[in-house]
Amino acid sequence: MNKKLAAALSGGAVLMLVLSGCGGDDSDKKANDWAKKVCDQWQPELRKIEAANADIKRVATESSKPEEVQKTDSAAFGTMSESYKSMGTALQSAGVPPVKNGQTTLEASVKGFQDTSKGYADLKTKMDGLDPKDQTKFAEGLKEVAGGLEAATKGGKDALAELNAGGLDKAMNSQKGCQVAAPSPTPK
Numbered sequence: 001m002n003k004k005l006a007a008a009l010s011g012g013a014v015l016m017l018v019l020s021g022c023g024g025d026d027s028d029k030k031a032n033d034w035a036k037k038v039c040d041q042w043q044p045e046l047r048k049i050e051a052a053n054a055d056i057k058r059v060a061t062e063s064s065k066p067e068e069v070q071k072t073d074s075a076a077f078g079t080m081s082e083s084y085k086s087m088g089t090a091l092q093s094a095g096v097p098p099v100k101n102g103q104t105t106l107e108a109s110v111k112g113f114q115d116t117s118k119g120y121a122d123l124k125t126k127m128d129g130l131d132p133k134d135q136t137k138f139a140e141g142l143k144e145v146a147g148g149l150e151a152a153t154k155g156g157k158d159a160l161a162e163l164n165a166g167g168l169d170k171a172m173n174s175q176k177g178c179q180v181a182a183p184s185p186t187p188k
Contacts, residue, residue, distance in 0.1 A: 031097065031098050032171045035172045035174070041086070041093070058072075066130075081121040085114065085117035099167045100166070108162040112158040113159050123148055
């Protein structure tokens, strides 16, 4: 069961890898300036999300005790919730992006990150509510948590799609702060 959870989590938790594409030679200085404001604030959050995802994968693949899985996953979900909330705040503080329908793009993107933040907070609550002493119920609860991942990450995926559709993908992809390295195994 833990391996299934790890597979589900690795697909959803680092949805930010969508932004890891190659940078373009976008000459729109205003868009690049806006993207730099956002990406500089996103970088530490993206690193936290990557680390949390690595922790989840580690306990899911190491035959960890249910208590450790619960503790690790709960902490990771809490971190992800805070990080996506911070990413939405960073978008808001950068102001309206210099693209057509910028206000709409901004509002939809901020809402998407807020929704993902709430989704991970809900997953944390569910994880905290599981009883690790009853292995059967714990395994069933993990299935439910894994099943909720797609819904939790939908807002963030929609937010990225909104930013890309708004024409900000090149400007954001060219910023070092929005580039995410491929996850590497965490030595422990």
